[in-house]
Amino acid sequence: MARTATTSDAFNAVAEPRRREIIDLLAGGERAVNGIVAALGLAQPQVSKHLRVLREVGLVAVRDEGRQRLYRLEGRSLKPIHDWVKAHERAWEARFGALDEVLDNLGR
Amino acid sequence: MARTATTSDAFNAVAEPRRREIIDLLAGGERAVNGIVAALGLAQPQVSKHLRVLREVGLVAVRDEGRQRLYRLEGRSLKPIHDWVKAHERAWEARFGALDEVLDNLGR
DNA sequence: TTGCCATATGCCGATATCGGTATATGTTGC
DNA sequence: GCAACATATACCGATATCGGCATATGGCAA
Numbered sequence: 001m002a003r004t005a006t007t008s009d010a011f012n013a014v015a016e017p018r019r020r021e022i023i024d025l026l027a028g029g030e031r032a033v034n035g036i037v038a039a040l041g042l043a044q045p046q047v048s049k050h051l052r053v054l055r056e057v058g059l060v061a062v063r064d065e066g067r068q069r070l071y072r073l074e075g076r077s078l079k080p081i082h083d084w085v086k087a088h089e090r091a092w093e094a095r096f097g098a099l100d101e102v103l104d105n106l107g108r
Numbered sequence: 109m110a111r112t113a114t115t116s117d118a119f120n121a122v123a124e125p126r127r128r129e130i131i132d133l134l135a136g137g138e139r140a141v142n143g144i145v146a147a148l149g150l151a152q153p154q155v156s157k158h159l160r161v162l163r164e165v166g167l168v169a170v171r172d173e174g175r176q177r178l179y180r181l182e183g184r185s186l187k188p189i190h191d192w193v194k195a196h197e198r199a200w201e202a203r204f205g206a207l208d209e210v211l212d213n214l215g216r
Numbered sequence: 217t218t219g220c221c222a223t224a225t226g227c228c229g230a231t232a233t234c235g236g237t238a239t240a241t242g243t244t245g246c
Numbered sequence: 247g248c249a250a251c252a253t254a255t256a257c258c259g260a261t262a263t264c265g266g267c268a269t270a271t272g273g274c275a276a
Contacts, residue, residue: 002261003111003233004124015123016112016264020192027196033223046265048224067222067273075199082193082200084128088135089190091183110231111263124234141253154235156254175243175252 007056010077014059018042019050026060026073033069115164118185122167126150127158134168134181141177 006012014020021040025031033051037044051071054060058077063070114120122128129148133139141159145152159179162168166185171178 001234001236001259003114003263005262006111006264011125011128012123015120017119018264020119023196027199034221043266044223045225045267049264052224064273069223073196073199075196077200078193078196079200081189082197085186085190085193088131088181088183088186091135091181092185092187092190110265111233113232126234142251151236152253153237153255157234160254172243177253 006053010057010059010081013053013057014078014081016050016053018046019054022047022050022054023059023073023078026071027075030063030070030072033071036071114161118165118167118189121161121165122186122189124158124161126154127162127167130155130158130162131167131181131186134179135183138171138178138180141179144179 004012006016014023018040022036025036025039031039033044033047036042036051037047040047051060051062055062058074060071061074063072112120114124122131126148130144133144133147139147141152141155144150144159145155148155150158159168159170163170166182168179169182171180
């Protein structure tokens with residue numbers, strides 16, 4: 001058993017920085033593979049592989065147009081991540097920190 | 109070059125489901141290692157290893173008390189993930205979806 | 217058909233992972 | 247000091263990864 005496959009869920013797919021860059025780029029609108037290659041300065045096969053992973057977890061969708069393949073962001077698949085992280089939001093919001101509680105008590 | 113180390117950032121650390129479970133558990137308050145082992149039904153060495161990873165990216169902090177080591181959530185380190193995902197929030201909010209725009213236009 | 221462009225896949229080497237088992241380190245109490 | 251407990255680390259085998267390079271697939275145009 002090794003690490004969980006990157007294609008197993010959005011959490012794993014998004015752990016890779018380049019894939020996050022691709023998502024950031026696609027947030028601006030549909031792009032052909034070559035467009036991504038040019039914009040991010042990555043090698044074409046690498047981009048295709050990353051797109052495959054993103055496709056398998058539903059983070060992007062494809063549309064054929066002539067000899068190009070236009071990829072677009074399918075943001076819904078980011079929601080599980082958002083929900084999980086948000087569930088812990090209070091953990092970093094100062095007002096709920098242990099220190100602040102102490103300070104609040106002192107100032108009361 | 110292989111996959112990025114799990115200790116490189118919170119994104120990678122959190123890609124592992126068991127580590128997310130540990131975080132979920134610690135959200136309820138400080139716990140000793142054995143407490144985590146008991147609560148999650150994992151092997152003790154595995155838990156220690158996961159905690160090491162979480163510590164290295166700053167997601168948890170430790171406090172020694174006698175022969176126990178009490179771990180607590182350090183939620184601040186989740187913020188980068190939250191911020192990144194949130195930046196793409198509109199991508200899954202229906203109001204901004206392409207289909208909904210079409211429907212809005214039809215109903216107008 | 218032939219050739220060019222756009223993209224996908226295959227194979228490689230190197231590496232970090234993850235679970236399991238055994239063992240080391242450190243603490244408390246007798 | 248010694249035993250019991252709590253936790254960390256070491257080593258192992260299996261595996262999926264990631265980048266690089268070569269090559270296959272598919273569309274289009276002359």
